[in-house]
Amino acid sequence: MATAPPTSSELRSALEQAADWCAAYLDRVGDLPVLAQVEPGEIAAALPEHAPREGEPLADILADVDRILIPGITHWNHPGFMAYFGISGSPPGILGETVAAALNVNAMLWRTSPAATELEGRVLRWIAELIGLPTGWFGEITDTASASTMYALAAAREAAGLDIRTRGMAGRADLPPLRMYTSDQAHSSVEKACIALGLGQEGLTKIPSDAEFRMRADLLAEAVAGDVAAGVRPLAVVATVGTTSTTSIDPVPAIADVCAEHGMWLHVDAAYGGSAAVVSEMRGVMDGCARADSVVVNPHKWLFTPVDCSLLYTARPGDLKAAFSLVPAYLTTPEDGGVVNLMDYGLSLGRRFRALKLWMVVRAYGADGLAALISGHIELARRLAAAIEAEPAWELLAPVPFSTVCFRFHPPGVDDEAELRRLNEAVIGHVNADGRAFVSHTDLGGRYAVRVAIGNLATAAEHVDTAWDLMREAAAG
Numbered sequence: 001m002a003t004a005p006p007t008s009s010e011l012r013s014a015l016e017q018a019a020d021w022c023a024a025y026l027d028r029v030g031d032l033p034v035l036a037q038v039e040p041g042e043i044a045a046a047l048p049e050h051a052p053r054e055g056e057p058l059a060d061i062l063a064d065v066d067r068i069l070i071p072g073i074t075h076w077n078h079p080g081f082m083a084y085f086g087i088s089g090s091p092p093g094i095l096g097e098t099v100a101a102a103l104n105v106n107a108m109l110w111r112t113s114p115a116a117t118e119l120e121g122r123v124l125r126w127i128a129e130l131i132g133l134p135t136g137w138f139g140e141i142t143d144t145a146s147a148s149t150m151y152a153l154a155a156a157r158e159a160a161g162l163d164i165r166t167r168g169m170a171g172r173a174d175l176p177p178l179r180m181y182t183s184d185q186a187h188s189s190v191e192k193a194c195i196a197l198g199l200g201q202e203g204l205t206k207i208p209s210d211a212e213f214r215m216r217a218d219l220l221a222e223a224v225a226g227d228v229a230a231g232v233r234p235l236a237v238v239a240t241v242g243t244t245s246t247t248s249i250d251p252v253p254a255i256a257d258v259c260a261e262h263g264m265w266l267h268v269d270a271a272y273g274g275s276a277a278v279v280s281e282m283r284g285v286m287d288g289c290a291r292a293d294s295v296v297v298n299p300h301k302w303l304f305t306p307v308d309c310s311l312l313y314t315a316r317p318g319d320l321k322a323a324f325s326l327v328p329a330y331l332t333t334p335e336d337g338g339v340v341n342l343m344d345y346g347l348s349l350g351r352r353f354r355a356l357k358l359w360m361v362v363r364a365y366g367a368d369g370l371a372a373l374i375s376g377h378i379e380l381a382r383r384l385a386a387a388i389e390a391e392p393a394w395e396l397l398a399p400v401p402f403s404t405v406c407f408r409f410h411p412p413g414v415d416d417e418a419e420l421r422r423l424n425e426a427v428i429g430h431v432n433a434d435g436r437a438f439v440s441h442t443d444l445g446g447r448y449a450v451r452v453a454i455g456n457l458a459t460a461a462e463h464v465d466t467a468w469d470l471m472r473e474a475a476a477g
């Protein structure tokens with residue numbers, strides 16, 4: 001006889017167990033090794049080859065999270081997680097994800113959950129206000145900055161009036177070569193968007209950055225002018241506030257001037273850096289962004305909201321809608337024309353109720369609480385940068401505008417880049433093998449850098465100090 005499917009009372013007891021589990025996990029995560037300690041294939045080997053024929057009790061399934069999966073988890077919620085960008089599954093965020101799953105609404109249309117659509121609009125407006133973006137802009141939540149940027153650039157392509165939506169791009173003699181621009185420090189999602197949108201990798205020009213890794217607006221102006229003279233049609237520029245490697249900030253006002261001169265769409269990738277603008281002293285990082293056509297900010301990076309949650313703002317929702325809206329007969333509603341149907345503003349029809357967790361996060365911390373957390377991270381990064389600068393055998397490799405520090409061990413007399421790389425790989429290897437911290441690396445114009453990115457809710461001075469002590473220990477051999 002088949003096992004009875006889970007009931008609401010079984011759910012209640014499993015959720016009580018899960019609630020205890022989540023709270024205990026947050027308490028103990030700092031004692032677990034931050035980086036998973038398994039070999040490739042080890043977790044898969046511990047899992048049954050085939051799906052169970054009969055249903056299993058929720059309690060047994062939950063028990064297997066600890067037994068089978070936890071050893072293969074890299075703990076992004078660990079206070080020692082300082083690789084890539086540190087992120088947080090905060091208590092209100094966990095609550096929001098849980099309730100969203102229970103509601104399981106799909107806000108593709110306003111009527112398929114008015115509260116989801118209207119909450120999304122209102123929370124995005126709150127955040128626009130907190131980070132200094134115009135509050136009248138349209139905003140929507142997508143899964144990732146990669147999707148947000150692709151959507152923005154699709155809108156830019158449509159706004160060019162080339163009727164690509166209808167006629168496509170292939171075999172069209174009337175279509176000039178199309179071009180987008182970004183810096184050589186931009187995230188790979190910009191290039192991926194160009195691949196997806198049919199411009200190809202050659203349709204993206206990477207403008208060199210200056211010594212502090214910021215796009216050279218003068219070289220952008222030159223490149224665009226040269227392309228125009230050669231018959232190329234410039235469509236869009238993607239500037240970055242907080243680049244992935246060093247968190248440098250492109251000169252958005254100067255870039256906006258170039259865009260205005262040539263009628264190009266300006267998209268700002270503030271996926272990481274945008275959150276910092278909730279701190280009033282950091283507001284300046286968004287200078288010029290109000291002149292953009294679209295901006296992306298990722299609360300799942302540095303606004304304590306669990307993955308996934310990316311905010312796409314645009315001053316030109318009509319162009320975004322023109323790129324994506326396609327309404328089959330079965331999705332028309334009596335309210336059409338009078339409400340926002342979020343399915344009109346992107347590729348996916350269905351959408352998770354992501355606004356719920358973001359709303360809970362913003363309410364639970366408040367604007368001041370969020371600002372205090374972010375200021376704390378910036379302070380920790382500055383402290384680490386100062387410690388690095390105080391050590392003659394260590395070298396800071398980039399300015400520290402946010403909470404990410406790029407540096408390397410550079411003992412006097414060793415100037416061969418391959419040797420420096422080997423030394424610093426060993427430093428990172430030592431830290432990451434220890435289990436108390438996880439840091440990553442990047443390449444800065446041929447120089448291999450250790451990269452420490454502070455962003456987890458629970459990261460405190462002691463965690464940064466542990467990583468730094470481990471590095472110096474490795475360097476001392």
Ligand SMILES: Cc1ncc(COP(=O)(O)O)c(C=O)c1O
Nearest residue numbers: 144145146187242243244269271
């Ligand atoms: C500046 C920047 N933009 C975009 C992305 C892509 O973010 P997502 O993972 O949300 O697509 C990243 C990821 O780290 C990033 O650093």
